[in-house]
Amino acid sequence: xxxxxxxxxxxxxxxxxxxxxxxxxxxxxxxxxxxxxxxxxxxxxxxxxxxxxxxxxxxxxxxxxxxxxxxxxxxxxxxxxxxxxxxxxxxxxxxxxxxxxxxxxxxxxxxxx
Amino acid sequence: xxxxxxxxxxxxxxxxxxxxxxxxxxxxxxxxxxxxxxxxxxxxxxxxxxxxxxxxxxxxxxxxxxxxxxxxxxxxxxxxxxxxxxxxxxxxxxxxxxxxxxxxxxxxxxxxxxxxxxxxxxxxxxxxxxxxxxxxxxxxxxxxxxxxxxxxxxxxxxxxxxxxxxxxxxxxxxxxxxxxxxxxxxxxxxxxxxxxxxxxxxxxxxxxxxxxxxxxxxxxxxxxxxxxxxxxxxxxxxxxxxxxxxxx
Numbered sequence: 001x002x003x004x005x006x007x008x009x010x011x012x013x014x015x016x017x018x019x020x021x022x023x024x025x026x027x028x029x030x031x032x033x034x035x036x037x038x039x040x041x042x043x044x045x046x047x048x049x050x051x052x053x054x055x056x057x058x059x060x061x062x063x064x065x066x067x068x069x070x071x072x073x074x075x076x077x078x079x080x081x082x083x084x085x086x087x088x089x090x091x092x093x094x095x096x097x098x099x100x101x102x103x104x105x106x107x108x109x110x111x112x113x
Numbered sequence: 114x115x116x117x118x119x120x121x122x123x124x125x126x127x128x129x130x131x132x133x134x135x136x137x138x139x140x141x142x143x144x145x146x147x148x149x150x151x152x153x154x155x156x157x158x159x160x161x162x163x164x165x166x167x168x169x170x171x172x173x174x175x176x177x178x179x180x181x182x183x184x185x186x187x188x189x190x191x192x193x194x195x196x197x198x199x200x201x202x203x204x205x206x207x208x209x210x211x212x213x214x215x216x217x218x219x220x221x222x223x224x225x226x227x228x229x230x231x232x233x234x235x236x237x238x239x240x241x242x243x244x245x246x247x248x249x250x251x252x253x254x255x256x257x258x259x260x261x262x263x264x265x266x267x268x269x270x271x272x273x274x275x276x277x278x279x280x281x282x283x284x285x286x287x288x289x290x291x292x293x294x295x296x297x298x299x300x301x302x303x304x305x306x307x308x309x310x311x312x313x314x315x316x317x318x319x320x321x322x323x324x325x326x327x328x329x330x331x332x333x334x335x336x337x338x339x340x341x342x343x344x345x346x347x348x349x350x351x352x353x354x355x356x357x358x359x360x361x
Contacts, residue, residue: 004317008356011323011349076324080284 010072017069024062049111056112063104071097128199130157132169133211136218141209142166154187154194154202158210158222171222178336181270184277185222186211191277193336213277229273232289237315238296243307251305259302266299266344268337275331275341287320291331291341294322298344301351313348313355322348 038044049055071093079085126148131141146160155173162169173183178196185194187202188209199208216224244251253260275291276282282290289297297316300306316322325345332340355361 002314002361003319004314004321004352005356005359005361007319007321007323008317008352008361012353012356079319080281 013068014072017065017072020061020065021069024058024065027058028062046111050113052112056108059108060105063101063108066104067097067101070100128157128203129207130161131207131209132158132161132222133218134169134221136220139218139221141211148199152199154185154192154197154199154208154210155183157199157208158185158194169222170220179270181272184213184272184274186213186277191274191334193272193274196336213273215277215279215282216273224273226273229276229290229292230271232293233296235315236289236293236297236321237308237312238293238300240300240303241306241308241311243305253304257304259304262302262344262347263299266295266339266341269295269339270337272336274334274336278330278334280328280330281324281326285320285324288324289316289321291325291335291345294325294348295339295341295344297322298341298348301348310355310360313352314361316348317352317356317361322352325349 035045035048074096075089075093078089127145128148130144130146132144133139134142144161144165146157146165149156155176158169158171159173162171171183171185173195174180176183176195178193181193183194184191186192186209187194187197188204188207190202191213192202194210202208210222212218212222212224216226216228219225255261255264269292271292273292275295279288279291281288294316297312300312301309306312322345325342327342327346329340329342332342335341352361
């Protein structure tokens with residue numbers, strides 16, 4: 001794959017993940033406002049999330065979008081504000097993407113199972 | 114602090130002018146220049162050079178906003194000086210005149226424009242036709258979207274004001290900048306050009322159109338009222354389509 005195509009596809013991935021995040025954030029905020037109306041206890045939250053497949057799918061999508069968007073945004077910031085670039089930067093940010101994905105999906109699984 | 118030079122009479126209104134001298138390690142020198150009606154910033158600089166400090170170096174040619182050679186930083190903002198009236202830019206009776214930002218300073222108000230124009234070459238800003246002089250002249254209808262896009266962007270005079278105003282150029286020295294990308298946009302829309310994909314490949318990589326933050330400083334400052342931001346957005350869309358089709 002040419003560098004031009006790779007860079008453009010990464011840019012598109014960041015734009016599309018941003019669009020997904022914008023929608024997810026609205027749903028997430030509305031969910032928070034709805035959820036706290038009757039008090040906020042661990043039992044109540046788990047009662048709503050356990051075995052809730054739509055919840056798992058929604059927050060799974062949220063986590064995937066974050067895992068794509070955040071490392072790519074950080075890549076642009078690092079390139080603009082520091083001298084760090086190249087393969088070591090790519091590997092570090094790929095590791096960050098995997099870390100965000102792992103931690104996020106683990107958190108979703110913890111409240112759904 | 115620099116030296117103060119200039120003479121005044123009791124009747125004359127005077128401008129307080131600070132002008133950069135030296136290279137990157139220079140200093141501002143202060144002058145008092147007589148105020149005139151319809152006076153441009155270039156008139157002020159010329160007065161200083163002819164009457165107060167013959168050593169002052171600056172660049173100009175046409176004086177009517179066509180050649181793009183007299184751009185400088187005036188009170189912190191990049192402008193063409195030949196058509197910037199003192200009335201429009203003066204602050205508290207003072208003018209501060211410095212060389213354009215983001216370019217090496219040769220001396221005083223003269224910058225080295227090579228990095229700026231080298232990026233036009235990097236952006237493949239050269240027309241590549243597919244016909245010879247023996248072929249008929251191409252007819253390009255003026256109301257097609259491509260022609261309209263070219264018309265909106267083609268009047269660039271290469272003054273460097275957009276380049277000096279762009280934050281991304283300051284952050285990423287390899288960024289091609291608004292003028293080079295605007296030039297590429299005119300060629301991508303030129304139906305006579307046969308290297309459309311080559312232009313897109315040149316601007317899609319690291320430091321190309323995808324690095325633009327859409328701050329729109331270039332569009333705000335362009336003295337020819339061109340909107341490079343719009344062209345750069347067009348390049349982003351064209352690159353995205355080409356990448357999805359596997360053409361890049």
